[in-house]
Amino acid sequence: MEYEGQICRPPMEKSSFMLATAVGCAYNQCKFCNLFKHLNYRLLPLEQIEAELRHVRAVGGNPKQVFLGDGNAFGMETSRLLCILEKIYHYFPNCQMVNMDATVTDIRNKTDKELYQLKKAGVGHLYLGIESGIDDVLIFMRKDHNIEQAYREIQRMKDAELLYDAHIMTGIAGMGRGIENAEKLAEFFNHTQPERIINFSLFLSRSVALYQDISAGRFIPANEVENLEEARRLLELIGEKPVLYDGFHDKLEFRVWGELPKDRQKMLKKLDSAIETYSRKEPMIAYTH
Known part of the structure; x- marks a missing residue:
């Protein structure tokens, strides 16, 4: 087909x-x-x-x-x-x-x-x-x-x-609100207990309505380090019921995945390394065509 x-x-x-x-x-x-x-x-x-x-x-x-x-x-x-x-x-x-x-x-x-x-x-x-x-x-x-x-x-x-199962998007709350969003999502997931969480970190297409909000100053995008920090806070707070997590940060060609809580420390370590690396570079925002 x-x-x-x-x-x-x-x-x-x-x-x-x-x-x-x-x-x-x-x-x-x-x-x-x-x-x-x-x-x-x-x-x-x-x-x-x-x-x-x-x-x-x-x-x-x-x-x-x-x-x-x-x-x-x-x-x-x-x-x-x-x-x-x-x-x-x-x-x-x-x-x-x-x-x-x-x-x-x-x-x-x-x-x-x-x-x-x-x-x-x-x-x-x-x-x-x-x-x-x-x-x-x-x-x-x-x-x-x-x-x-x-x-x-x-x-x-x-x-x-x-x-x-749940789809989420780090960065969707905009600049300065990533940690708040992570904490609210963790609270939500600790109550609803999904089997799987898939994070397609927000990518900003110039062809969608959100871009008009960005141009008008109604939405200020978070940079990719903020998005990584948001993902880290979420993984830190998700509780003890086993859940598969797969997180994509396409602008950075970075992915973190595993089973929580079993792989939590390994996943946090990988995020820490990426945060350290990209914090030393010019801030990047995930625009796409």
Whole structure:
């Protein structure tokens, strides 16, 4: 299947078979995101999805894990999701779980019964774009939720035994607020206890709405040392429940990953080294084209 747009999936899904089920993101309003701005959101025909499954099986494919694309596959109507799940498990009998991105609103729009149905039908991990632990930052960035809503909907999905993973972005609170954001996120995660945390440190595209705020002085970006310090404070404060963390600072070509709390000291040491190195250089801000 030809994939329209940019392929975007969590690093933990790199060995999953990625099955396109839609084009773009149904929400597509976050100020910082440029992944889907050029796309008109639409669902792919079920016939096209099934043809891809049939083709992959015909060439010997039988993946143990499937990741549904595009931006927020969990937002589809439950009846459609259940139909896709049934087809996946029919064509791939060895499949153990089907994972996908979701928004807090996607969960809110499903009843408790639907969440249980989807879990029973084979949904495993849901990756939620939490991004920040501060309400005014979420409002400014046009996220679809506030912290109270995130607490409530994550508890509902966990009651249904769906697996909760979190996307965050160091730097999203702007200059001077990284430590505050880290401490609020740590508090949030210590209560909600995700299985995985993925940090795609904020990159600043000139093509998105946030750049207009930067030009007008309404948002002052943090530099990359601040972002590293924010990540360090977060890892320092996350509690004792095991959680996988994978943090990307693409401007620096720097990555820190491991399992907390087991690898905490090793990860902090790596961040300390990077902070020391880049503190001696000219401040860098993660602009991209």
